[in-house]
Amino acid sequence: MKFLFIVQGEGRGHMTQAIALSQKLESWGHTVSAVCIGKSARRQIPAFVHQNIAAPIYLYDSPNFVTDEKQKSILLWKTFTYNLGQINKYQKSLRIIDEQVNKYQPDVILNFYDILGGLYKLLYKHTGEFWTIGHQYLIEHPEFPFAPNQTLAKWLFKLNTNLTAIGASKKLALSFRNFTSSSNKNLYILPPLLRREVKDLQPKNDDFFLCYMVNPGYGQDVINFATANPNIEIVAFWDHKSMPDGYKPVPNLIFHQVNDRLFLEKMASCKGLVSTAGFESICEAMYMGKPVMMVPVAGQYEQACNAMDAEISGAGIQSTDFDFRKLIEYIDQKATEALDSKTWFDQFDSLFLKIIAENDKPPLNSSSVRRVKKSKAFGILSS
Template sequence: MKILFMVQGEGRGHLTQAISLGQLLRQAGHEIVGAMVGTSPGRQIPAFFNEAICTNVLHFDAPNIIYNAQGGGMNLQRTIYTHLTNLPKYLKSLRQINEAVTQIKPDLIVSFYDTFGGLYNLIYRSGIPMVCIAHQYLLLHPRFVFPEKSRLNRFLINLNSRSTSWLASKRLALSFREIPSRTDLKLTVVPPLLREEIARLVPRNGDYLLVYMTHHSLSEQIIAWHLQHPEVKLHCFWDNLDAAEEFAYDETLTFHRINSEKYLNMLAGCRGLVTTAGFESVCEAMYLGKPVMMVPVPNHFEQECNAIDGVISGAGVTSRTFDLSVLLEYLPKHLNQSARFRSWYHRGNALFLEEIESFAGKLVGKVGYPKTKSSDSKALGR
């Protein structure tokens, strides 16, 4: 099949999920004919994505979250205002997406929680089937555990998840652990999508804590804690484009520009990970058996949900601030979940191919669609 990706460009998770699925689908004989990625001012798509996705990449303007300074979390008013004022720009993006789809003529579109996925289906009605993949779709599951007194936020985030997947053929909900699927909701629960590189890493017991932050403004909290505990060795990854590739604050605190290979190698050797409750980072840590302290970005309900789900799944502990003392106190109590997590994760290849290739049978026999390796079940080892 000819498969076109649509990828939300904010954060690292959706980008690495696209890379991982692309690797899997190519091995099965499918062709990734392009990747359309949403970008926004102040956000640079990491170089590792353009290098690893192995196809043409089209950038288009997309909404993003606006953060307060000094790690103050999401600024809801500025975020909404920016989206409204940029509406003409976003309508242009939808036209760009439609032009690309019309030119490429893919057999299937896979959307990684892209903001415009559902709107594109609703407005242009291309007739091309779409599969939507994200951890956020798990929040549509009746068994998902939400923070207390969060009815309004729960409604809003699920409204957004539904809007990204309007008229989609199915939703694949990435999960830390196995939960029964709900086909009546077009909801199939699947393991996380991690890059091949993670399986080649050998966990080591290093002498440092690793920190990954979604926005460099959160570094203020890290520095404040570090000044009180200079004896604890820290390595931090951030998205500060104004800083050098590696910035040594002092002998025990170093900041690194986001670099995929470097980050994974340091994750394999750390004592524990501190992260802003992003799904992908927690999964990688669980695979390697590393304890995690999840710090949801303030006013970021999705991350609050991730943190609760991570604790239930045995990933580690959660905190409202970057008080790394919480992680240090937790480390002796942590139960390594890597064996159980890996068992669930390694079922993913078969599950993803089954879900994606369910569309291949519907295409065979259509005008212009040959019976190739990608649509031949024998060639796929079935």
């Protein structure tokens, strides 16, 4: 089967998932023909993505969050109004995606949680399969834990998730733990999608903590903590384009730019991870048996849910700040108790291959992909 990926470029999680799945599909004899990745002015696509994906990569502008001046909290209203003003730019992005779909004629378009992937399915006609993959699709399972007391944020999170999955015949929900089967026939519960590099590492415990922040504004919080606690060694990773790699504001703290190989090496040897509550980093830590303290990005409801779900799954604890002493206390309390996630995590390949077997069929011919008529919403011209 031929696949085309559409990937959200926010953070590193969806991109590392795309790397992992592209490697697996190629090893199983399938083809990833092209990878379309959404970009924004806030984020740069890390070099490791280009280095680890063999297929051609196409970049396009995609909706993204707007943060406050300190680059910490997500501003929901400004996010909505800003992206609404970028309609013409996103119209061009949909055409870029369509060009690749027509060029490569995939049997399956697999969307890694980009809203333009769902809109593409709505506005263009592709007679092949359209699937989605991500932790977010667990919201359709009755056991998923929603963060409380945030009615509007919850509604927006569900809306965004539904938009990414418009017309999806399969929703592949990645999960920290094995949920019971769902009555939703289009929902498939899968283990986290980890790269082979993660599974090849041999964990150990050196005397430092690893820190990852999706928004660089949290860097000052970590600097303040390290300054006040010089006996605690911290290795941090951030996406701060204006700062040099290896920035060392105090002797016990060093900041690296996002570097996937180095990050995994540090993950394997750290005492524990302190991170904003992105799904992928938590999963990597769980697989290596590293306890995690999760600090959800303010205003990002999805991360609040991630932190709850991960805590229920035994990954670690939640926090509202970067006080590493909380994680130290948690580790001391847990003592020799170890989290065994490998049994569930290692089932991904067999479960995904079953899904492929349900849909394996001869490649579609060139007539299977065509443009729809003019869309009133975006003014997309038919061919």
